Amino acid sequence: MLQIYNTLNRRKEPFEPLKAGHVGLYVCGVTVYDECHVGHGRVMIVYDVLFRHLQAAGYAVNYVRNITDVDDKIIKRAAENNVTPAQLSQRYIDEMHADERALNVLPPTHEPRATESIKSMVRIIGQLIDSGHAYAADNGDVFYSVKSFPDYGKLSGRKIDELRAGERVAVDEYKRDPLDFVLWKASKPDEPSWESPWGNGRPGWHIECSAMSMDLLGEEFDIHGGGADLQFPHHENEIAQSEALTCGRFARYWMHNGLVRIGEEKMSKSLNNFLTIRDVLAQYSGEEIRAFIISSHYRSPLNYTSDALLAARTALRRFYTALRGRPVPRDTLLNGPLADSTVLDAGYVERFEAAMNDDLNTPEALAVLHELANTLNKEAETDSERSIRLASTLVHLGGRLGILEKDPEVVLQGESDGEGPSAEEIEALISERRTAREARDFARSDQIRDELAARGVVLEDAGGKTTWRRD
């Protein structure tokens, strides 16, 4: 039974979907005005792991992750680059998709763009005005009236009075109350705009998510996720808008992933201390980044350090080394339901499931994989039934986390980066070294090994055979 930590109630709760066998999952995606950084990568990966886990548990998952493609920053950046906002956002949507492929993130079921749901937003705003939860100001902006919603603050544990006390936002003269937030913004002449009963304008950020989630998942749905920094005010506002509108419940489970830090500080655009996914991919593989992300629990803060990335690399190498040379039916294990579960080791699968069901405890799940690798390494026979079963289990469970899906040989031997020796050259040198060793010419043998090591190739003699990998 899956337990999920629900921010709404500040505790782990058994997950029970609204409709048996189905899960509606909404995650706040990115505003596309720049390349994604590691923090965005964490969101992609955390909810991808959830998506995979729910599917493995047999649920039909409707996973919606939105794209905010209308926003002040997009407009500003587009003007700076002399392109239209639509062109700019399309460019970064493409970049984001490329990043996701590199990180082995499955495409969500739906990836709505805010600009495609403007009609719904206008309709919702109209209804909120009619029901007294919103008001149009003289300048064409429409605001949500926070004090019209008694439950305001239930997600973040705040009270309206406390918020007022800590008030430090410059007060907008058109707001009736400083805490009110914008639903619709009147547009300036050369900005993208849509018609509305309150004049030409564009939607506020919070209303976008209410509209897109309702369009694709209905008024009430199962899980809403996003970064911890969105808890307030964004998610609080989503609840206020949506529940005021429907007089019912909005999302049942709220999940928040911890933030990625760099130097003990949140990684973010505004602090200008971020590394893009692209930056990191120059040095580490997508799989290594993914292993780094899942090495800590999703709710914990995660420090970005080269040591941590290196540790992820070492861990993956250990797994792939254990799998090396062991014949496993990879396609069957990774794609679709397992025809015959007897090919897997039930004990390890069970422990893995237990870890994942405990609020997606991926560090614990990885610990299970490490123990599995250890057991596997003790199995000398590469093609014994037991070896194949253990290796299959490792590949299958790795796949559940989106790792270990590659051919070990390809990962370990890698691509020559142009600098390093080619596979042919390496094989030739290994052959020469074998001759030297047979003649007990260890000086020559070691010289060849040292030279290859200096060029990034490690030789390993085991079982009378020499294998190699790039370091």
Added chain:
RNA sequence: GGCUGAGUGGCAGAGUGGCUAUGCACCGGAUUGCAAAUCCGUUUACCUCGGUUCGACUCCGGGCUCAGCCUCCA
């Protein structure tokens, strides 16, 4: 100042009211011509002060420190 949450061995990072997390690093051993990889074994811990308890790192309270949010933010 207010609201969340966190403080575990050299590092990363789980977990539990009494019993080995796991990985890396370190040390010793096996294996190897020597290595590498692998295996075996050892060492290092639970911020602080009180309380509850037969017993707390684990529960409760105070304190200290850190992070996030209170402004766009994944």
